[in-house]
Amino acid sequence: MTMPNSTSLHTAVIYGSARQGRQGIKAARFIVRKLEQRGQLVTLVDSQEHLLPLLDLMYKEYKAGKAPAAMEAIGDILKAADGFVIVSAEYNHSIPAALKNLLDHFQSEYLYKPSAIVTYSAGPFGGVRALINLRAILAELGTPSIPSAFPISHVHNSFDDDGNALDGIYDERVIKFLDEFEWYTHALKLAREQKQFDHSLPTQQQLCRGINTSGMRIPRP
Numbered sequence: 001m002t003m004p005n006s007t008s009l010h011t012a013v014i015y016g017s018a019r020q021g022r023q024g025i026k027a028a029r030f031i032v033r034k035l036e037q038r039g040q041l042v043t044l045v046d047s048q049e050h051l052l053p054l055l056d057l058m059y060k061e062y063k064a065g066k067a068p069a070a071m072e073a074i075g076d077i078l079k080a081a082d083g084f085v086i087v088s089a090e091y092n093h094s095i096p097a098a099l100k101n102l103l104d105h106f107q108s109e110y111l112y113k114p115s116a117i118v119t120y121s122a123g124p125f126g127g128v129r130a131l132i133n134l135r136a137i138l139a140e141l142g143t144p145s146i147p148s149a150f151p152i153s154h155v156h157n158s159f160d161d162d163g164n165a166l167d168g169i170y171d172e173r174v175i176k177f178l179d180e181f182e183w184y185t186h187a188l189k190l191a192r193e194q195k196q197f198d199h200s201l202p203t204q205q206q207l208c209r210g211i212n213t214s215g216m217r218i219p220r221p
């Protein structure tokens with residue numbers, strides 16, 4: 001176990017099932033433990049703990065410090081993070097509504113930071129259909145996902161309640177997955193330190209939607 005220090009990477013693990021008896025919390029705890037064992041500073045963003053309303057105003061649309069407490073708390077965690085691991089169930093071949101709702105509240109907090117995808121399901125396929133959806137969503141949010149992903153089958157039988165793997169294969173597989181995530185997290189952190197992006201300029205997504213950084217329509221010549 002490596003202890004975190006002032007140069008440690010900071011990862012937010014975002015977990016998005018808010019239903020009673022949810023099983024994926026065990027997989028989220030597994031990922032948190034594995035990142036902590038690498039000396040990372042890790043914060044679990046649990047959609048059940050930080051209950052957000054259905055999206056009305058985005059975080060950026062509130063005056064500084066005036067968003068609802070749960071939104072402020074998540075905003076602070078995302079801003080401090082160097083990267084994100086998203087732990088997602090598969091609900092009807094896509095991601096849970098609670099996770100999408102959480103992700104959609106935020107925008108600039110993700111930019112120029114990598115993400116890594118963990119999906120799971122009760123069956124044998126490990127949530128791979130949600131995985132494909134999630135890659136596209138994360139790309140649009142500005143936190144591109146690393147090439148490797150970590151699908152987990154039979155999630156209910158694969159971990160204990162503290163997030164210890166009951167099948168040793170997960171302890172083995174997770175090493176390369178997190179090695180790759182850390183590589184990208186280091187690389188983009190270094191790049192952000194060397195060159196700050198000008199957040200007053202619209203992003204590519206905003207240009208495509210015809211709006212500026214304040215959400216105002218860009219006049220056509």
Ligand SMILES: Cc1cc2nc3c(=O)[nH]c(=O)nc-3n(C[C@H](O)[C@H](O)[C@H](O)COP(=O)(O)O)c2cc1C
Pocket residue numbers: 017018019021022023024025089090091092093094120121122123125126127155
């Ligand atoms: C609304 C809903 C939709 C589901 N859809 C799928 C699905 O499309 N594919 C799948 O493999 N499992 C599906 N399942 C089963 C989940 O894989 C299983 O219940 C899993 O434990 C859900 O994660 P959670 O317990 O963390 O909420 C679905 C479950 C729910 C509640």
